[in-house]
Amino acid sequence: xxxxxxxxxxxxxxxxxxxxxxxxxxxxxxxxxxxxxxxxxxxxxxxxxxxxxxxxxxxxxxxxxxxxxxxxxxxxxxxxxxxxxxxxxxxxxxxxxxxxxxxxxxxxxxxxxxxxxxxxxxxxxxxxxxxxxxxxxxxxxxxxxxxxxxxxxxxxxxxxxxxxxxxxxxxxxxxxxxxxxxxxxxxxxxxxxxxxxxxxxxxxxxxxxxxxxxxxxxxxxxxxxxxxxxxxxxxxxxxxxxxxxxxxxxxxxxxxxxxxxxxxxxxxxxxxxxxxxxxxxxxxxxxxxxxxxxxxxxxxxxxxxxxxxxxxxxxxxxxxxxxxxxxxxxxxxxxxxxxxxxxxxxxxxxxxxxxxxxxxxxxxxxxxxxxxxxxxxxxxxxxxx
Ligand SMILES: Cc1ncc(COP(=O)(O)O)c(C=O)c1O
Numbered sequence: 001x002x003x004x005x006x007x008x009x010x011x012x013x014x015x016x017x018x019x020x021x022x023x024x025x026x027x028x029x030x031x032x033x034x035x036x037x038x039x040x041x042x043x044x045x046x047x048x049x050x051x052x053x054x055x056x057x058x059x060x061x062x063x064x065x066x067x068x069x070x071x072x073x074x075x076x077x078x079x080x081x082x083x084x085x086x087x088x089x090x091x092x093x094x095x096x097x098x099x100x101x102x103x104x105x106x107x108x109x110x111x112x113x114x115x116x117x118x119x120x121x122x123x124x125x126x127x128x129x130x131x132x133x134x135x136x137x138x139x140x141x142x143x144x145x146x147x148x149x150x151x152x153x154x155x156x157x158x159x160x161x162x163x164x165x166x167x168x169x170x171x172x173x174x175x176x177x178x179x180x181x182x183x184x185x186x187x188x189x190x191x192x193x194x195x196x197x198x199x200x201x202x203x204x205x206x207x208x209x210x211x212x213x214x215x216x217x218x219x220x221x222x223x224x225x226x227x228x229x230x231x232x233x234x235x236x237x238x239x240x241x242x243x244x245x246x247x248x249x250x251x252x253x254x255x256x257x258x259x260x261x262x263x264x265x266x267x268x269x270x271x272x273x274x275x276x277x278x279x280x281x282x283x284x285x286x287x288x289x290x291x292x293x294x295x296x297x298x299x300x301x302x303x304x305x306x307x308x309x310x311x312x313x314x315x316x317x318x319x320x321x322x323x324x325x326x327x328x329x330x331x332x333x334x335x336x337x338x339x340x341x342x343x344x345x346x347x348x349x350x351x352x353x354x355x356x357x358x359x360x361x362x363x364x365x366x367x368x369x370x371x372x373x374x375x376x377x378x379x380x381x382x383x384x385x
Contacts, residue, residue: 035365114353
């Protein structure tokens with residue numbers, strides 16, 4: 001079967017957050033991380049069938065839904081998970097906040113490595129906990145974002161209880177290697193930290209690299225790991241609010257569940273139907289998507305190198321459909337506003353922990369024609385200095 005990623009779907013005047021932001025303005029939205037593609041036909045068929053059933057009561061995952069998740073983990077990562085390890089959540093950001101409540105007391109700290117997805121830094125403060133940061137370091141010669149090990153050791157204190165890992169990493173698009181993850185696991189064990197590993201982008205690896213779920217590194221680290229996963233980014237289903245935490249250790253799982261009590265909504269029947277179809281029957285679509293995203297990545301890298309002087313993509317985009325652009329050389333005080341003025345909506349790197357005016361994040365999960373038009377507008381924006 002061939003899948004069509006090229007034909008634009010008009011999302012203007014719909015419920016789309018991404019497009020509503022610029023309603024009535026000629027600005028192409030390449031900001032929030034959802035893609036402008038229709039979901040896989042296999043997922044749409046499952047949703048149609050579920051709607052045709054016509055009864056939408058409170059839902060629980062069926063055995064076949066759990067089997068689809070477990071089957072994907074086994075097939076893709078050699079990870080055998082028990083059904084009892086799964087905690088279903090209406091979103092991964094919910095999972096980050098719950099992990100904070102479960103693993104750190106008020107006043108205790110959560111450690112993360114910016115630049116990073118903003119809720120990694122806001123969840124601790126929302127929950128009355130501290131956030132401490134050990135920024136990633138760009139190895140300019142190697143073109144790689146690296147964990148800054150000395151900074152980690154200098155930042156961790158006895159009050160630090162939780163480490164937030166983003167792998168693959170949003171926004172720098174790195175896939176951490178097994179040896180780096182093993183070193184991180186050793187760090188967490190030595191400092192008695194729970195490891196909360198957000199692996200939402202793990203099925204979106206563009207290069208020939210392996211995703212290693214942190215919990216597969218060994219039984220000791222598995223016992224203190226909360227893995228957050230979802231079909232949402234890969235299969236473009238984030239509006240269906242279906243995510244999961246995978247927590248092998250029963251005591252840690254109980255703590256996590258206790259922190260959800262009374263405040264975390266249940267996943268709904270459409271979310272379960274879509275999740276089962278995505279993990280169970282969505283593999284051909286996912287492979288086609290990855291090929292399309294590789295094409296978009298190549299187009300972006302080529303265009304940026306030739307036509308966007310002052311915009312630097314400093315390291316390979318190994319995974320995700322997100323590009324982290326260094327725009328400091330452009331010297332714009334407010335680069336987001338400048339690019340909006342020229343018709344492109346990007347995410348401000350400031351929210352990810354970057355210096356004001358230094359970085360933007362660009363979402364290339366859209367038809368190539370949209371990307372091409374956005375990049376042409378960016379070229380005009382760059383020229384207008
Ligand atoms: C690393 C990461 N975690 C979590 C999320 C959001 O997850 P959810 O929509 O399930 O809350 C995103 C969305 O971009 C993300 O990039």
